[in-house]
Amino acid sequence: MFRSKRSGLVKRLWKLRILQNEEWGADESPEELELKSVAQSMLKRLKERQLDVLIQIIEQRGGEATECVLLPKGDLRLGRRSVAPHILCCRLWRWPSLSNNSELKQLSCCSTVNDLAYVCCNPYHWSLLMKPDLPIPKGGWTPSERVKLTEHVDRPPDNGIVSTETGMTPTSRREILTDTSLSGKGPHWCSIAYWELRQRVGRLLTVFEPSINIFQLLPRGDGMCLQILQDDCTSETIRRTRDKIGFGIVLSREKDEVWAYNLSQFPVFVNSPTLDIPNSRMLCVYKVMPGYSLKIFDYEHAHVMKEIRDPKYFDGPYDPSCIRISFAKGWGPNYSRQFITSCPCWIEVLLNIDR
Structure with a gap:
């Protein structure tokens, strides 16, 4: 038997x-x-x-x-x-x-x-491990940039949580620090805002645990369920994109890095300060296919990026601690959507760095 x-x-x-x-x-x-x-x-x-x-x-x-x-x-x-x-x-x-x-x-x-x-x-x-190559800026690195890229540099404090597309995220610092949607000890490592086009949907979620699932539908799943936040929508594009989110993504804080793992059946698109080209107006958006993991933020690299960044290249509000992820739809120079606010469903990951 x-x-x-x-x-x-x-x-x-x-x-x-x-x-x-x-x-x-x-x-x-x-x-x-x-x-x-x-x-x-x-x-x-x-x-x-x-x-x-x-x-x-x-x-x-x-x-x-x-x-x-x-x-x-x-x-x-x-x-x-x-x-x-x-x-x-x-x-x-x-x-x-x-x-x-x-x-x-x-x-x-x-x-x-x-x-x-x-x-x-x-x-x-x-x-599957995704390793994007960081492009070299036109004209190459300057001598001072080259030195700073290989050294650990202390960083001055930043204040405020700023959205790169919409300005200041409309949630107070008090609300961010007191929202205990995910229980845990010690300070939170990030807060997450969910958007549909230019509209913030639901409250900011504060994350204390090392990893979090962000999903549309996940049987008996723990984490950020987007379906709970969403209401009736007249936009067919938004409805179709919601259906594609599925099992969504996993975000995890691992030592001095943040990783994203695509659990869904469709690609997700990521823009992060430590994946961008320093002092370039070219927006780098990376396509993460189903089953792939991508390191979307590196704290040590962020120290260096902060030192070599030149404000004259800023075209608007900029947050060096903000990661943007769009579900199923890409944006930027290679897509018809130039701005993430044209994407049907997307999130901001607001890292708690000197906030």
């Missing part, structure tokens, strides 16, 4: 793989048969409860917070090659073309980030 139940769970997992292959339009091939043999051998090493958890994970497609699925570290043989267990699981149920050379980032919610003995095989505890 025990063996037949385990065998049934393994077969169910492989059936999910077959269904996803049909979605991806993949054909049965000798490599697929080889992959099946290695995968079934790996799955037999999992306990029955772990198999149940893995089935739940694959069926939900990362829609809920899920447990780790642990296996001892060590590569598996795949023909003449070898593959790590977590790479194999990600390839089976998320990214069929994934290779050992692909760069993955473990999500902060995973409990095995620093585990030396085990690796997490939950494919939704991993993301």
